[in-house]
Amino acid sequence: MLEILAITGPIFLLIGTGFAAVRSGLLERAGIRPLGTFVVNFALPAMLFKTMAERRLDEALHWDMVIAYGLGSLLMVALTLAFTRFVQRRDLLTGAVFSMGTAMANSSFVGFPIALQLFGPQAGAALAAYAVVESVVMFPLLYVLGDAAASGRQPLPVLLRSIVERLVKNPFLLSLAAGAAWAAGGVALPAPIGRAVGMLASTSAPVALFCIGGTLAGLSLKGMGSDLGLLVAGKLLVHPLAVFVAMQAFPVADPQMKTAVLLNAAMPMMSMYPILGLRYGREGICAAAVFAATLCSFFTISAALWLIGVGAG
Template sequence: MLGLIEIVLPVFLIVGAGYAATRAKLFSDPAADGLMVFTQGFAIPCLLFAALARLDLGAVFDWRLLVSFYTGAAICFALGVVGARVIFKRRPGESVAVGFGALFSNSVLLGLPIMERAYGTDALAANFAIIAIHAPFCYLLGITTMEIVRADGKGAGHTVKAVGRAMFRNSLMIGLALGFAVNLSGVELPSPLWAAVDLMVRAALPAALFGLGGILTRYTLSAQIPQAAMVGVLSLIVHPSIAWGLSVHVFDLPIEFVRAAVVTAAMAPGVNTYVFANLYDRAKGVAASAVLLSTALSVLSVSVWLWALSTL
């Protein structure tokens, strides 16, 4: 177990370094914003582009892998909504915002570096298959549910169109789409262009982790810790448990698919949890607390899941 913690710990040490540097005013808030703009607007899209362009789509886009991951995501979303509504007596719209935290895993900023540390770069192919539809699936499910349960707003059609436009103008989605286009078209890109893309890729994850630490300084653990803890249990324990059960016992997937499904499912809620809550002005304190608390707890929980995977 100690060896597994040593695999996970460097990832969180970089996040912690960004957090500490920003807290100590050695790294300013505008600098953290700039770093996240660089990584999420340029470096990570290059990473996703390169991965999708070079991916053997027929080998990794297995419907059983996607069902193993997204069934657990949808179930945890439903449990989060019901738990917030029944146990914590939140209003319907607030309950959806709480449930979204259990739906949206930090599949890129945490999932990719942890998988790479644990299993090597060659193990990331199945992760990219999951990531390719992660944002569209989660946002469409969250938005549709929010518009059904809340009484205000401009209606589902207007909101879905607005957020759909925002998603497909998003640089991460553009990187994925361009990667698919190059892969399916068979276009050969010039080697200097690939060399430039690969240089950007090498900067993507460490810089993103450091920037994530800076962004986390803006979140605080509020008085709604029990609700944040519920989201953490769903994200860090229930979701990967469902992914494990389906990928191992129902579909008997190859070990590389099992690892991708379980490790990605075991990630803490991503910062999009707060973005969604802020979009609707619902349960923002719970969302912020869930991101911060779950990210801290995942140092241990991810190590446990890596140990469990080593027994297969």
């Protein structure tokens, strides 16, 4: 148990530090957004570039992870849509927004720092796989579904063009492509560039966790019990089960990476979930879900680590 706390403790202490900084007034909540922008546009892309550039292409991106994680996440979308539409009898837009919460994990801000402690440099390769799934498959799919459900807010050609434009500007995909191109050249990174990129990449985990805490400060959960229960249980419990089912059909070869895939699916939903919800007027429930899932994840992540054998000895 102490070994589990040694892994989860620093994660939630950094989240708590960000929370306390904003709640105490030491940092204005508006100051969190630039920090998050730094992580998403610079620190994490630097880490992904370094991961790809310093390895052979067949080592840097595990396609068995991409397939298993992608299929498990798509299965979670199908389950969420089926439950909201046929059991709760709610509209397609609700199903689409809820699917964004249950099927897309916070791979960058919570999953990566935990994986870094467990798997070391392999955590970067794992994050590269999740970035491909979430950026190329999940986000475009759910974006199209949400806008299609929102009374045809945009013509389909306009919507598709918007998605393509977002993809070609996505810093994760750009850094993956740049790293892959460098690796294909077979030339080692010059030492000064490698050190600079490494220094930038090393800031990603702590700053990301601090941002999560600052974002959570001031959110309220009142009057959202049933929806929060669906979103939190779906993300923290059902999503990893869906990924586990997918891996029975499409196994991940490396046992360590198999553990990494399951563990990442058990992370809370992505921190930008409220921003996606804002597009459809559902930012309140989305923000509350991020808050509740992040709090609950302290216990569920600890339980997941115990189940995979961390601290068993």
